[in-house]
Amino acid sequence: MNIMNKFIRAFVAIPLPEEIKNRLADLQSQLKRSEANAKIKWVEKDNFHITVVFLGEVFQEKLTKIRDFLVERKRELSSVELLVRGVRYFGRESSPRVIWSCLYGELDQFARLSSEIKDFAANMGLMMDEKPFSAHITLCRINKPGVSDEFIRKIKTLSQYEIGKIRVNNIEKN
Numbered sequence: 001m002n003i004m005n006k007f008i009r010a011f012v013a014i015p016l017p018e019e020i021k022n023r024l025a026d027l028q029s030q031l032k033r034s035e036a037n038a039k040i041k042w043v044e045k046d047n048f049h050i051t052v053v054f055l056g057e058v059f060q061e062k063l064t065k066i067r068d069f070l071v072e073r074k075r076e077l078s079s080v081e082l083l084v085r086g087v088r089y090f091g092r093e094s095s096p097r098v099i100w101s102c103l104y105g106e107l108d109q110f111a112r113l114s115s116e117i118k119d120f121a122a123n124m125g126l127m128m129d130e131k132p133f134s135a136h137i138t139l140c141r142i143n144k145p146g147v148s149d150e151f152i153r154k155i156k157t158l159s160q161y162e163i164g165k166i167r168v169n170n171i172e173k174n
Contacts (some may be wrong), residue, residue, distance in 0.1 A: 020044070028043075
């Protein structure tokens with residue numbers, strides 16, 4: 001098979017500094033102590049990132065074009081600073097699906113970038129998700145509904161937990 005015709009599961013993301021990854025891993029440890037029974041898939045420390053756009057299964061050739069598009073946009077983000085703080089969840093309190101950490105700051109630039117990437121990718125024929133940009137860092141996914149009341153209480157107590165600030169220096173295609 002020609003390497004340019006190979007499908008790759010891809011997304012555009014902002015990598016995180018090691019210090020922030022360490023703080024997020026500490027946060028995960030606090031959560032893990034409060035929930036031992038649920039089927040939870042914890043994100044590994046080295047895989048923490050901020051997803052700007054999920055691209056799905058993409059031909060390598062198209063990824064090269066997206067990478068070139070990102071090089072042009074990277075300079076626009078080099079001065080952006082974000083605050084990482086707190087824990088939230090997607091889903092209902094009785095059965096959260098994803099536990100994540102919050103981002104604060106100049107998020108409008110990332111929403112605009114996400115939209116531009118989606119438009120660019122759609123013009124190349126890729127089917128893009130219509131969900132708007134949601135600034136977060138995934139900590140875990142809950143595979144089986146139902147977590148303990150203690151786990152939900154722990155999330156609530158960590159809602160303002162200060163993780164740190166990051167200056168965006170890079171945007172990557174993964």
